[in-house]
Amino acid sequence: MSARVLRWVALVVCASLFALPLVYMLSVSLHREGTGLGGSLADLAHDAHPENYGVALEKMGDFPRLLANTVVVTVLSIAGQLLTCSLAGYAFARIEFRGRDALFVAVLATMMLPEQVSAIPRFLVFRSLGMVDTFAPLVLPAVLGGAPFFIFLFRQYFLTLPAELTEAARIDGCGHLRIWWSIALPLARPMLVTVGIFTFLAAWNDFWSPLVYLFSPERSTLSLALASFNRTYDTAVEHMMAASAVVLAPCLIVYFVAQKLFLRGVQVAASKH
Amino acid sequence: MARLEIDGISKHFGASRVLEPLSLCVENGEFLVILGPSGCGKSTLLRIVAGLIEASSGELRLDGQRIDDLAPAERDVAMVFQNYALYPHMSVRDNIGFPLRVAGVSHTETAARVAETARTLGLDALLERKPAALSGGQMQRVALGRALIRRPRLFLFDEPLSNLDAKLRDELRHEIGALHSLTQTTTLYVTHDQVEAMTLGSRIALLEGGRLHQVGRPLEVFSRPATSFVAAFLGSPPMNLLRGEVRSGAFELGGSRITGAPVESGEVVLGLRPHEVEFGSSGAAARVEGVERLGHQTLARLSIGAQHAVVCREDLESLAPGQTVHLCFAPRAAHWFDARDGRRL
The missing domain is CATH 1.10.3720.10 (MetI-like)
Incomplete structure (x- = not known):
């Protein structure tokens, strides 16, 4: 494996580690109310709730x-x-x-x-x-x-x-x-x-x-x-x-x-x- | 135009003495070149005149008025730096016009004077460019423009051509000379390049180790150097300096007795310009160590006992290393210096 590929792999791993909390935050924010922190990304494909954003802004x-x-x-x-x-x-x-x-x-x-x-x-x-x-x-x-x-x-x-x-x-x-x-x-x-x-x-x-x-x-x-x-x-x-x-x-x-x-x-x- | 008097100016940084007390006068409209090797204090002197550093002692007067307690901007001087010192974020137009903008000159007048300066320096087509998009020669022209536009009483140049290649250096040197002829502004120009000093200066001041050795017109300094340092610094190849003993009025060199020494006895230094020495059938014997043929002339590197000398002639085709030659020269070609302090005898 060339050094360039290794560098890319390292970059992707690091980027994923840094992106993970953001993705998790967005994922939780789109789940049905009451799901808590346990919902999976797969659920979002058929049950996403963007209206949570409107409710959140109202609550603020x-x-x-x-x-x-x-x-x-x-x-x-x-x-x-x-x-x-x-x-x-x-x-x-x-x-x-x-x-x-x-x-x-x-x-x-x-x-x-x-x-x-x-x-x-x-x-x-x-x-x-x-x-x-x-x-x-x-x-x-x-x-x-x-x-x-x-x-x-x-x-x-x-x-x-x-x-x-x-x-x-x-x-x-x-x-x-x-x-x-x-x-x-x-x-x-x-x-x-x-x-x-x-x-x-x-x-x-x-x-x-x-x-x-x-x-x-x-x-x-x-x-x-x-x-x-x-x-x-x-x-x-x-x-x-x-x-x-x-x-x-x-x-x-x-x-x-x-x-x-x-x-x-x-x-x-x-x-x- | 103005007359600059440097009166007993000295500078020391702690225990280190950079400039010995030095007095010098630059006459109205004169182009005075301060020449010397690196570290001799010439840039320090220029910066003191500019007001960028403070002198440890002495006075500066411009047209009789004390300026050493004035801020740089109040001295009415303009300076061109070795590294151009152009403002990288400004265009050529803004760089040239900057001193006028700071002085509060109106936009209309600034624009007119920038256009006039740019025309004089051939920068018309470059006015919108940033310094990063210019060549070294163009950058130095812009720096010249920024100095010119102020119409100052005194121009200061700090080795302005040092960063340029040989061809550009020649070109800009000629331009600086032409600009001075045009403006007749009093100029103090610092360089370590003897060609610049000889060709540009109305007078040259030679500085070494913070000490002023000689001030004079270029040819006068070249033909009658006041010290062995001046003799060795001016001329290419430099003057041969041969140390020896004078006994009964004759200098002993290479088994030969040379008359004409201005002292009866003692240790002296004989200075001979390489192009003023010839080879003859008698005279000081020297061994040819090397021959360098430059096309229009030939340099012969010689050893005379433990000392070395260079002879420069156009007629040395047959010369070869290992040969023994005899040196002869006209009495007026000999320069005699005191061996202890280097002063001309």
Whole structure:
């Protein structure tokens, strides 16, 4: 057997392993209510129930509002994250200032702090600012550059840009802010996409922060609504899986659309410095 | 046009001294070439003038005005880099027009000046292309355009032709010379290529180990090198430097006593250009180690005792390795240098 065939077999096995939970989720979502987790794929050929999706969306409540809330939080988080993390990454890569490296290490060190550790003080801060039950606690940490890993990714990417480019831009009359905007950011498209996708997934699927900060049903997000399917006595697994599939769909679409740039970004981050 | 004064500029990185205190003046409209081997500090000097790095000491003045405390953009200089430094995501048009856009020049004027610059450099047909779709020569032309369009007071070139092949290098060298004749902008040009220095420079400044050896017109530097370093660096093949002892006013070489040394006694270095040495029936004896026939001329590699020399002539057809020859030269062909510090005697 040639190496090429072996490679294909390995790829198909891996792809199947990753696809299995998705296929299982879709399969369960189409089974008759009450079938539970035991139904087989073969049953679907003569007894599929796509109406489960309509029922699931109805059970979630005001779906358009849930979707709108989640989109608002996600879009603001992505915009904030890209803006502040790329700025910080540029500064750590291209601006020389006293204590720069020590500060960078300090920023990286915060990655070791689990989010739950700072949850209570953070909640108290947001409560004292009167921001509880608003989207601010979900979005502000991203807008304030609260993702050291993304700062690290941007810094690594900006370090790969030739120093002559920034020097030429300085001579052409640019300050650092203009260099960041006109030269560094357009060249960092793969990293923007990579960080954008990571942030999208984190914000879209975030359950913890909405659970802690959002109380009003009109501010609820999709992840909170999804959790409401899980009840002790009457969990309709088929509806829960149908709702999960709907919530998951945008993640898959975003990934497949931006796949090429995402991979380039990850490769650069993994291979440089 | 402007007059640049470099006054006592030095640079050190920690304990490592890259530039010794150096003073130099580039006159209005002059094309001054800074020539030297890799690591001699020439690019560092250029970057200090551009404002990209800070000098450790000294002052820079452009038309009498201090510029060493100004940001690069405020110095009114334009720079062309060795690696072109074109913005990869911008078209040729945007690259050339970028400095004007940053300066807030109107779209109409920017467009007109980009068109004019592109016409001057023969880039009209390439304006919509991205740098990745250009050849090395075209990229350097775009870099020239980006510098030209600003109409700066001072042009800085950092080895702009080093990444090009020989043919393109010749072509662009000629173009840079023509552009300077056209604009008459004061220019500081850094290179390690003596052909570029000799053909482009109104004057040449030779730098080695962060130290300025000589400043002068190309032919003057070539014909009267101030140090043995300058003598060896300029000319191809380089000048032969033969170390020996002067006793009673005569230099002893290959069993022969050569008169004309400017000192009575002591160790000196005799410099002889390869094309100014002839073979005769008497004179310093040398053994032919190798013969390289280049078509229009022949190079003879010689050994004179433990020292080596090269002679370059058009009339050496019969020469063969192993032969013994006698070197003779006109007294004015001899350059004498102090053996200790290399200074011309």
